Amino acid sequence: MSDLHELCGFQTRPIGSKYVEDLKFYLKNGIPATYTIEEAYNYTHNIEEEPTTTTTPLHIICSHMPTDASNEELDIINQMVEILLEYGAGWCLTDINNETPGCILIRRKLNDSPIYKQIVSAGVRAELLLRKVSEYDMEIIEDTDDLNHEQFESLKEDEEPADEEHKEEESSNISDITNQQNSGQLEENFKNDPSGNQETYLKTKLEYKDDALVTKDRKDGVMMSWETDLMRMGCDSLFRGANIEGKVDDEVNILNIGFGMGIIDTMINEKNPTKQYICEAHPDVLAKLRHDGWYEKPNVVILEGRWQEQLNKLLSEGNVFFNGIYYDTYSEHYEDMLELFDIVVGILKPHGVFSFFNGLGADRQVVYEVYKQLVEMDLANYGLVCKFEQIEVPESTLKVEDTNATENKSVWDDIKRAYWTCPTYYHPEARFMDV
């Protein structure tokens, strides 16, 4: 382990200002804030292979920060985190246990600490920067080949490097993409993955089961009935947009993007709006809509196709405006949602409500919290204020190994990959600012 790594392990107490001085000294002398234990180990052992896990100084701080630290010590640790982040420490790099620094704090129940807040803010800044970088087609060159290890290395022999066999499968879409953008293999997998690629998804056969809509062969969960309570909240939000100063609007129009299992659409229909628009792109889902009689319902309009085409048409025709718009699609990304905001502000009535299934980054709690802040900022740029209501999700959605209740069935038992692993759902309700 290098001196920098050792420093971040807080082996001597109390943690005083010398820690900050030493940290600054190492960083100013060229040790990268992202210098990993694995890089240090490989260098000392003449291993040329690029390590696949990244245990950074920030990880070490998060796992060694004492739970009995005094306020003065916490202040020093906080300063150290601030300095590391200033010097470019990664908020979403993953260590040997597939944990980011934020994940470690959550596991240690330290996510109320200012350090956790700093990490989430750094995540927001990093994602905004990444967006700019891709917008302008810039390249971030990360070359660690010419690191001057000799200058800062003093690795102990007993320190074990990252072990491939212990490495868990990466699970966060967003941090995967951030970490491993350059991998051609990943790109290929991504193309063939219906959950991440819309073109592939729309050609993939779907299957309706009792409690889920899944892709027939791979068993990706497109929609699952455990989300029913979340859909109820979504439906209630949409109809709040029908209320203008205590009176119900003369014409209540609701738009739902993505039919799936029809859970939210059934709830909307029961409230009998003037017009219920449903936009749906997948042929198997459209067949289900036909089979279940949705085309015959007098107040229902079905927009067949992707919202990207269908809603632009509505927008340019300019003769229907909505009290509520709900968005819950599949195999789309955050950038798609940003594109949707352009249309939402053009077809939402002044008192209307926009809501969506908030699963942004929800396979990793710290990423979920970063995206909660990002979407709030992005909606604000469109003049929409987004408020979040918190609810606990059913325990059966937390992976079996996390619940300590192996006898309980997990909703993910027959599903390829859990797209949700967070204990709390942040239900979004957005309205124009001046309403």
Ligand SMILES: C[S@@+](CC[C@H](N)C(=O)[O-])C[C@H]1O[C@@H](n2cnc3c(N)ncnc32)[C@H](O)[C@@H]1O
């Ligand atoms: C998660 S499900 C929606 C579940 C729904 N909220 C419910 O309550 O059952 C997502 C749906 O969005 C549809 N979809 C995906 N991309 C779409 C797009 N670009 N335009 C319209 N529909 C889309 C999928 O085919 C799928 O039926």
